[in-house]
Amino acid sequence: MDKIPILRFGHFLLVTIQVDLYDRLALNLESDLIQMVSKTQARGVLIDISALSIVDSFMGRIIGNIAGMSKIMDAQTVVVGMQPAVAITLIELGLELKGVYTALNVEKGMSLLQSKISLPDEDLDNIE
Amino acid sequence: MDLFKALSKKRSRLLELWMQYQLADISLREDLMENEELRAQSEELLDAFLKAVTDKNVENVDDPTYEPIIEILSGISISRARQGYSPKETGNYVFSLRDAILQVWQAEFSNDLAVLFAATLKLNKLFDNLGIITFETFIKGREEVILRQTDEISEISTPVIRVWDNILALPIIGTLDSSRTQIVMENLLQQIVDTGSSIAILDISGVPAVDSLVAQHLLKTVAATRLMGAECIISGIRPEIAQTVVHLGIDLSNIITKATLASALKQAYNMLQLEVRKVQK
Incomplete structure (x- = not known):
């Protein structure tokens, strides 16, 4: 069965969704990600959905869920690279993803995460 | 006696009269259409008309024999709507054919007024129907123009x-x-x-x-x-x-x-x- 890899990057977790997300996969991602947040004490989660061309209301909710769960575990979520068609669909479905930060690309998402989280200086050095 | 059959024999006279009526109309749009083109268009419609209309079906426009007339009429009406003719001009075009037919009949059947009267009533009714069809397609043609313009406006008016x-x-x-x-x-x-x-x-x-x-x-x-x-x-x-x-x-x-x-x-x-x-x- 497909599994979406979760990469650790300093204090952040990187998730790149490269395949079409079906419901089961999305649910697994949700639980895997939260496990990883707790295990690695991550402070931020970056989800790249630039390869995702189809979303439904369930997907939108899962992303919202991940953000909500991360937040109560003291990690911020940034969704990056959303396609225009996906954004329009989510809006039409009435899902505004409140509480989720968004950025245009991974680079901007990373700097957004770094600005949202005050890391100790030595930690920042480790990342770079 | 079939009054509509009699018309077929008078085809060239009818066409002359009709063209006369059209050319005499002050609203004639020479800027939009050449006279020869108008003549060819009128000839086509007249031929279809003479071929289809008989004493038997004159009161029933839904009859399948009317299809060619309606088709030609719709084509003319839509193209006129696109060319920018006014509804009045398009209406006059159709109704002037009735005037031509009436004049031919008057010359032919002046001795039998009862027959002429009955036929005139039928003819009026027929042309009312044809007029309505013309207007319906004319408006349809105009609406298409409006729709296309709306599309164009929304296309060009959203620059980023x-x-x-x-x-x-x-x-x-x-x-x-x-x-x-x-x-x-x-x-x-x-x-x-x-x-x-x-x-x-x-x-x-x-x-x-x-x-x-x-x-x-x-x-x-x-x-x-x-x-x-x-x-x-x-x-x-x-x-x-x-x-x-x-x-x-x-x-x-x-x-x-x-x-x-x-x-x-x-x-x-x-x-x-x-x-x-x-x-x-």
Whole structure:
């Protein structure tokens, strides 16, 4: 069965969704990600959905869920690279993803995460 | 005696008369159509008419024998609508054929007034129906023109302008309806992806009125931009629009709104930590 890899990057977790997300996969991602947040004490989660061309209301909710769960575990979520068609669909479905930060690309998402989280200086050095 | 059959023998006389009526009409549009073309068009219609109409089917326009006439008439009517003929001119074109037929009959059957009267009644009824068909297709043709123009307007009126690195501006001119919002939204989001811009300014100084539907469309566009990871500023809010928005109870408090494009640009510079300064000499 497909599994979406979760990469650790300093204090952040990187998730790149490269395949079409079906419901089961999305649910697994949700639980895997939260496990990883707790295990690695991550402070931020970056989800790249630039390869995702189809979303439904369930997907939108899962992303919202991940953000909500991360937040109560003291990690911020940034969704990056959303396609225009996906954004329009989510809006039409009435899902505004409140509480989720968004950025245009991974680079901007990373700097957004770094600005949202005050890391100790030595930690920042480790990342770079 | 079949009065319509009798017409066939008088075809050339009928055509001459009809052309005379048409050419004598003061509203004749020589600028839109050459006389020869008009003649060919009239000949085609007249032939179809003479072939189809008999004493038996004159009262029933739904009869399948009328199909060729209706087809030709619709074609003429639609092409005239596109060429810019007025409804009156198109109507006169059809009704002048009746006048020509009546004149031919009057010359032929002046000795039998009862037959002439009955036939005239039938003919009038037939032409009423043909007139209605002409108008229906004429209006249809006009509507097609209007639809095409609407499409063109919405196509050209939504340019996305790159005012600065990372700043896009989108002046909206004209009323925002659902289909236009869709085009605006798609254009804007695509440009955000293409240019990697992080701020979009929606300028609504050209929007004549904002009602709750337009406001909802604006809110949707702003929310979609946010989902893409860019910030949206709405500018060009005129006093009347501010009044209606508040009176309608629309909540724009989550959106950055500015009165002018200039102040929106200033805000955008601020957000990007840019500064505009006079050069010290």
